[in-house]
Structures are given as structure tokens and as C-alpha cells.
Amino acid sequence: MTGQPDPAAPLRLAVVGHTNAGKTSLLRTLTRRVDFGEVSSRPGTTRHVEAVTLRVDGRNAVRFLDTPGLEDAVALLAHVGTLAGDTRLARIRSFLAGPEARGSFEQEAKVLRALVDEADAAFVVIDTREPVLPKYRDEIELLAACGRPLMPVLNFVRDAASREAPWRAMLAESGLHAVVRFDAAAPFTGSERDLYTDLGTLLPQRRDELRAVIAHLEREADERRAEACRLIAAQLVDCAALRDTLEGADWDDPARRQKAVEQLREKARARAQRGIDALLSLYGFRAGDAAEAPLPALEGRDSADLFNPELLKRAGLQMGGGAVVGAALGVVADLAVGGASLGAGAALGGALGGMLSQGWGPFGRRVMGMLSGEHDLSVEDAALYVMAWQQLHLVHQLERRGHGANAAAVPLASGDGGDNAASRLVAQAVGLTRPARANPQWASHGGLRERFSGASPEYTEAVDAVAGALQDAASAETDPQAS
Numbered sequence: 367m368t369g370q371p372d373p374a375a376p377l378r379l380a381v382v383g384h385t386n387a388g389k390t391s392l393l394r395t396l397t398r399r400v401d402f403g404e405v406s407s408r409p410g411t412t413r414h415v416e417a418v419t420l421r422v423d424g425r426n427a428v429r430f431l432d433t434p435g436l437e438d439a440v441a442l443l444a445h446v447g448t449l450a451g452d453t454r455l456a457r458i459r460s461f462l463a464g465p466e467a468r469g470s471f472e473q474e475a476k477v478l479r480a481l482v483d484e485a486d487a488a489f490v491v492i493d494t495r496e497p498v499l500p501k502y503r504d505e506i507e508l509l510a511a512c513g514r515p516l517m518p519v520l521n522f523v524r525d526a527a528s529r530e531a532p533w534r535a536m537l538a539e540s541g542l543h544a545v546v547r548f549d550a551a552a553p554f555t556g557s558e559r560d561l562y563t564d565l566g567t568l569l570p571q572r573r574d575e576l577r578a579v580i581a582h583l584e585r586e587a588d589e590r591r592a593e594a595c596r597l598i599a600a601q602l603v604d605c606a607a608l609r610d611t612l613e614g615a616d617w618d619d620p621a622r623r624q625k626a627v628e629q630l631r632e633k634a635r636a637r638a639q640r641g642i643d644a645l646l647s648l649y650g651f652r653a654g655d656a657a658e659a660p661l662p663a664l665e666g667r668d669s670a671d672l673f674n675p676e677l678l679k680r681a682g683l684q685m686g687g688g689a690v691v692g693a694a695l696g697v698v699a700d701l702a703v704g705g706a707s708l709g710a711g712a713a714l715g716g717a718l719g720g721m722l723s724q725g726w727g728p729f730g731r732r733v734m735g736m737l738s739g740e741h742d743l744s745v746e747d748a749a750l751y752v753m754a755w756q757q758l759h760l761v762h763q764l765e766r767r768g769h770g771a772n773a774a775a776v777p778l779a780s781g782d783g784g785d786n787a788a789s790r791l792v793a794q795a796v797g798l799t800r801p802a803r804a805n806p807q808w809a810s811h812g813g814l815r816e817r818f819s820g821a822s823p824e825y826t827e828a829v830d831a832v833a834g835a836l837q838d839a840a841s842a843e844t845d846p847q848a849s
């Protein structure tokens with residue numbers, strides 16, 4: 367159990383602490399596994415020691431042990447004090463070998479056994495909302511007696527009730543000077559890096575392994591964001607390619623026309639929902655974790671709906687005021703009705719453009735009679751902008767969210783951030799979907815899993831271009847100085 371580490375063996379880290387401190391939540395967040403263990407606000411949730419590994423470059427780099435919460439440290443410390451042994455660790459071993467370890471202190475014994483026999487070090491998770499009670503001092507003393515390096519992890523530090531200072535003071539008194547702040551529900555940017563870096567000060571002989579873990583996590587984060595941008599880009603290109611054709615008679619009937627508009631909107635919403643689900647799963651969350659899903663939406667009611675008129679209006683401004691689509695079909699301008707553009711089709715030619723942009727009225731009166739051909743409906747750029755912005759914002763949230771919180775879902779943004787570098791880049795990304803307007807067959811690439819197989823080079827090129835602009839937008843949003 368002691369001596370030099372086997373370089374092929376994973377680093378073994380026990381996660382210990384008082385019941386309900388957020389141990390299982392921390393592990394979910396560190397391993398990005400929303401399905402690991404059971405998380406609940408009721409105490410005593412985790413009943414057994416459970417392992418979960420973090421793989422780095424194809425090998426098991428860290429083996430975490432989730433443990434049950436400590437409940438009765440005061441009584442246990444008193445009991446251990448009565449046992450035979452020259453050292454604290456010897457007395458802990460006597461306890462683990464004795465009958466009480468299978469009796470009234472069974473829960474505590476599981477924790478201490480994991481620490482003594484199966485761990486190289488431990489994270490001690492602390493609910494900093496709690497006052498520093500004597501029982502918590504006893505917990506630290508018991509854990510320290512196990513002779514393993516301990517790294518306190520201050521949890522719930524974002525909570526208004528957090529009492530970080532007295533906890534830090536108590537830990538320092540106990541000889542625990544390396545302390546990490548970590549909110550398992552909403553981790554700070556870089557706090558994972560701090561966690562492993564500081565652990566390296568306690569485990570100097572494992573420092574290189576820990577550096578490799580950090581490098582891997584950062585690479586993974588970059589790759590995840592690039593993949594997220596490709597997913598959003600595929601949704602946008604797919605939606606830009608959506609095109610429904612209306613026969614002349616359906617076109618002439620306002621009710622049928624409106625129905626066709628709504629059908630197209632539904633298609634766009636369904637695709638957006640698929641994009642959201644794909645993003646959630648990419649970040650290790652479950653579908654349904656994003657609140658205010660745009661489906662099913664009542665027009666104008668749902669603040670996060672793609673076709674919310676207010677959002678479209680703002681998006682239209684950001685897009686440069688116009689709703690100019692369908693250029694590849696030879697159409698100069700579109701008649702936009704709440705985000706579903708009523709493309710006039712190639713047959714119209716350019717001459718009617720100015721008139722069409724006036725709205726339904728003039729169109730109905732002056733043009734309707736002239737036309738009896740087919741008409742194309744397509745999704746307006748402004749709606750694509752709303753979709754891109756919402757999904758990018760979701761990515762931003764997911765990057766900052768822990769996997770332990772089973773409470774609040776991620777809200778979908780109901781507006782953009784105004785005119786800034788990020789929103790200009792989003793507008794640029796939408797502009798890059800243009801080739802899709804001339805390729806209605808691309809709309810069927812919507813199945814995300816197979817989105818790149820069998821796709822034409824033009825399609826892949828368009829998705830890559832849009833994804834590139836979205837990546838720039840994501841960086842601009844994360845770091846406003848970056849652009």
C-alpha cells in the first residue's frame with residue numbers, strides 16, 4: 367500500500383465528509399456523469415463506497431471513491447480514543463478490525479477503511495453554510511488520523527449563507543492549509559484546474575500525472591465546445607434549407623397560408639429542440655434539463671420561442687434590418703411573416719422585391735391576383751439568429767454548470783446580449799448559412815448522428831464555415847477582450 371506509486375496505476379482519491387456536504391455531486395461534476403450515484407437533499411443518501419474512474423488518454427488516470435457521509439464523528443472519536451495502539455493510525459486500524467466497525471459505526475468504518483486501504487489522498491467536502499461545530503472538528507481529526515493527505519473542498523461557497531472564513535481558520539488550525547473552493551452546482555471557471563494543481567502540492571510524486579489530467583480536461587473542454595458549435599451549425603444550416611412549397615390555391619387562402627407558416631415553424635422548432643437535446647447530451651446532461659423548451663410553443667407567449675415576435679424584431683435589427691433571403695433562387699426580397707419568410711419564388715423575378723417588403727396588405731391586393739404558381743416558404747434569418755444565440759448561450763451555461771445539481775434547470779435565453787462582438791459574430795454565422803437556401807435537400811441532414819456521412823462537400827463546407835463563426839462568437843462571449 368505504501369512506497370513508490372506504480373505509474374500504470376490510477377491515482378486513488380477518496381471523497382469524504384459530512385453527510386449531505388455534496389460529495390456525490392462533486393464526483394458527478396468532476397467526471398461529468400449526471401448518472402453517477404444518487405444525489406439528494408436528504409442525509410445519508412450514499413450508503414456504500416462506490417468507485418468511478420476518470421479516463422485520460424485511454425487509461426484510467428484517477429479512481430475516485432464516493433463514500434457515505436460521516437454522521438457520528440464525536441462518538442466515534444471518543445471510541446477510537448479508548449482503543450489500543452501507539453499511534454492514531456494504529457488505533458484507527460484497531461477500530462476497523464473490531465466489532466464496532468460492523469456494528470454501530472458501520473457507516474463510518476466504510477469511510478475510514480476506504481481512506482486507509484484504498485486511497486492515496488482524499489477530498490474532504492465541506493458544506494460551508496454550516497457553522498464550525500465541534501462535531502466537524504472531530505470529523506477532521508478522525509480523517510487526519512488515517513494518515514492520508516487531505517484536501518478540503520469548500521462547497522456551497524456561492525451560497526449567501528456560506529461561512530468561508532471560520533472554516534478556513536479551523537482547517538488551518540488543523541494543519542490543512544491547501545484548500546480549494548468549489549461549487550459542485552456551479553463550478554468556477556478554472557476551479558477544476560485549481561483542484562488538481564493544489565492536490566499536486568500534497569502529492570508531489572504524482573504531480574506529473576495531475577498535470578496530464580489538467581491538460582486532458584482542457585483539451586476535452588476545447589473539443590466539446592468545437593463539437594457544440596458544429597452541432598449548432600448543422601441545426602442552422604438544416605433550418606436554412608427548410609423549404610415548403612405551396613400551391614397557388616393554398617397560397618391564396620389566408621387560413622391555409624397561415625397553416626403552412628405554422629407547419630414550417632413547427633419543423634424549425636423541432637430541429638431546434640433536437641439541437642438542444644444534442645447539446646445537453648454532449649455536456650453530459652439529460653434531455654429535459656433545459657427549461658422553457660421551445661416545444662410546444664404558443665405563438666407570442668413563450669418568451670424563449672424562436673418565433674417570439676419581440677425576439678425576431680431585435681434579431682432582425684442585429685441582422686442588419688433586412689430579411690433578405692433566397693438570393694440563390696433569384697429573389698430579391700421576401701415577405702416576412704413572423705419569422706417564416708414567404709419567399710416569392712424564382713418565378714417572381716426581381717421586380718416585385720420592393721413591393722413585397724411592404725407587408726401582407728399590398729402583397730395581397732396587388733400581387734395575389736397576378737400569381738397562381740407555387741410559392742416557397744423558408745425560415746427567416748432572424749429566426750436562425752434567435753436559434754443560434756439561444757443555443758450558444760446554452761453552451762455557455764452548460765460549460766459552467768455542475769452535474770450534481772438536480773434542482774434548477776438551465777433557462778433558455780430569451781434575448782441576445784445586445785450589440786456586441788459576440789452577437790455580430792452570431793449574425794455573421796447566420797449569414798454563412800446562405801448556401802443552404804439553394805439546397806433544400808440539406809434539410810434532411812437533420813438527423814444529427816449521421817449529419818456528416820453522405821453529405822456533399824458543399825454541405826460540410828457550409829457547416830464548417832458557420833461553426834467557425836460560432837466558435838469565434840463563443841470565445842468573444844467568454845472573453846470579451848478576445849475579439
Ligand SMILES: Nc1nc2c(ncn2[C@@H]2O[C@H](COP(=O)(O)OP(=O)(O)OP(=O)(O)O)[C@@H](O)[C@H]2O)c(=O)[nH]1
Pocket residue numbers: 384385386387388389390391392404405406407408409410411412413433434435436521522523548549550551552770771772773
Ligand atoms: N447549491 C448547491 N447545491 C449543492 C452543491 N453540492 C451539492 N448540492 C446539493 O446538496 C444536496 C446533497 O448533495 P449530495 O451530493 O447528495 O451530498 P452527499 O455528500 O453525497 O450526501 P450523502 O451521500 O447523503 O452523504 C443535493 O440536493 C445537491 O443537489 C453545491 O455546491 N451547491
Ligand SMILES: [Mg+2]
Pocket residue numbers: 389390391403404405411412433
Ligand atoms: Mg452521496
